[in-house]
Amino acid sequence: xxxxxxxxxxxxxxxxxxxxxxxxxxxxxxxxxxxxxxxxxxxxxxxxxxxxxxxxxxxxxxxxxxxxxxxxxxxxxxxxxxxxxxxxxxxxxxxxxxxxxxxxxxxxxxxxxxxxxxxxxxxxxxxxxxxxxxxxxxxxxxxxxxxxxxxxxxxxxxxxxxxxxxxxxxxxxxxxxxxxxxxxxxxxxxxxxxxxxxxxxxxxxxxxxxxxxxxxxxxxxxxxxxxxxxxxxxxxxxxxxxxxxxxxxxxxxxxxxxxxxxxxxxxxxxxxxxxxxxxxxxxxxxxxxxxxxxxxxxxxxxxxxxxxxxxxxxxxxxxxxxxxxxxxxxxxxxxxxxxxxxxxxxxxxxxxxxxxxxxxxxxxxxxxxxxxxxxxxxxxxxxxxxxxxxxxxxxxxxxxxxxxxxxxxxxxxxxxxx
Numbered sequence: 491x492x493x494x495x496x497x498x499x500x501x502x503x504x505x506x507x508x509x510x511x512x513x514x515x516x517x518x519x520x521x522x523x524x525x526x527x528x529x530x531x532x533x534x535x536x537x538x539x540x541x542x543x544x545x546x547x548x549x550x551x552x553x554x555x556x557x558x559x560x561x562x563x564x565x566x567x568x569x570x571x572x573x574x575x576x577x578x579x580x581x582x583x584x585x586x587x588x589x590x591x592x593x594x595x596x597x598x599x600x601x602x603x604x605x606x607x608x609x610x611x612x613x614x615x616x617x618x619x620x621x622x623x624x625x626x627x628x629x630x631x632x633x634x635x636x637x638x639x640x641x642x643x644x645x646x647x648x649x650x651x652x653x654x655x656x657x658x659x660x661x662x663x664x665x666x667x668x669x670x671x672x673x674x675x676x677x678x679x680x681x682x683x684x685x686x687x688x689x690x691x692x693x694x695x696x697x698x699x700x701x702x703x704x705x706x707x708x709x710x711x712x713x714x715x716x717x718x719x720x721x722x723x724x725x726x727x728x729x730x731x732x733x734x735x736x737x738x739x740x741x742x743x744x745x746x747x748x749x750x751x752x753x754x755x756x757x758x759x760x761x762x763x764x765x766x767x768x769x770x771x772x773x774x775x776x777x778x779x780x781x782x783x784x785x786x787x788x789x790x791x792x793x794x795x796x797x798x799x800x801x802x803x804x805x806x807x808x809x810x811x812x813x814x815x816x817x818x819x820x821x822x823x824x825x826x827x828x829x830x831x832x833x834x835x836x837x838x839x840x841x842x843x844x845x846x847x848x849x850x851x852x853x854x855x856x857x858x859x860x861x862x863x864x865x866x867x868x869x870x871x872x873x874x875x876x877x878x879x880x881x882x883x884x885x886x887x888x889x890x891x892x893x894x895x896x897x898x899x900x901x902x903x904x905x906x907x908x
Contacts, residue, residue: 498677501751502580502739503848504572508732508835511550512575517852520834520860521881525716527730527836534696542708544715545694546732546836561632563610564692568735569642573686580739594749599683601655602647603672604690605665607840609639611693642690654682662895665689666736667843671760671901673740683745688737688844699731707807720864721804721830722811722872729805732836736844753908755851759790765898772810772894776817782900783821783890790904792888794822799859799889801850804830805837812871828876833863843893847903850891854905857885
């Protein structure tokens, strides 16, 4: 494995997910193979006669002051919660400066990049209902900042004083991973010293469940919520919609060393591509996906033999799971050990890539690969080693995190030890 020299390191992580309100509880849930999926106790489930009555809802409601929460869409709330944890974990001090008034990072060298697949859908739907039912005066003054997809990134940027740039990639289920890839590019170009990057999503609502249901992409095990999300299993029949956020703090290695930061892993390289195949279906040959994986290896200066683990996008759809394994074999070979966090987390859409990147970082750091929840009978078309049952102890020189989205967006992140 070649040395990358100066590069990009991970110094902070934050998350709020269906498994827990922070990184530690989410990681513990993944290692235990626990499911965050539950029955939806909402009146509208029966009102609209939805075929899907389950979802992966947040394990903990966002811990925010009431006046703050009222000004933020739920997707913005989750982003703020995860970003604050990541910032504190990175020990960047009281924002925007430390107790003695000296900033640990200059705002002109700090960027925020937070992606989302849908954005403030709950605000848009709720405020439209108010307009139709009660008239103009009931519409919230902050409706637009709450519904715009760049809202989460903008609020986090304001909180930390990020003056070097605030960006919001919108690339469906690859959004969170693309935000991290974007951060890597900015750091490698020496545009900034620190990037707060990740993804957020909170759009469990009648229209999203109805739309995905009509597309025939959702799991229908309403009587067994915990067993509904089944990546790579012969009994899989679709994904479970989830909500949450994942944020990482990335730094130029030289800058992190200079301030004495604790490094949890290296973002060694990134790869992106597009299938140019179909608006929702992946290329069954995995061509575009394999190009993204190969690009991540190239930018990380890794050989395929270096990669011992792939954290898969695998959503539990019939075509998608197998196509991903085809792509892995093309780009890396048949030796990596696979896992699929969506068995536990459900599908967090725009947040998925960021939360799963955190899981990959922790696998490399801790030498543990979480099991794929609900994998009882491996699809015979999947000819790779997929962890199931219990976490597997190992030592990793490098690991890959895959994220793919509607529209053919492909993002691959390569992580190596600190």
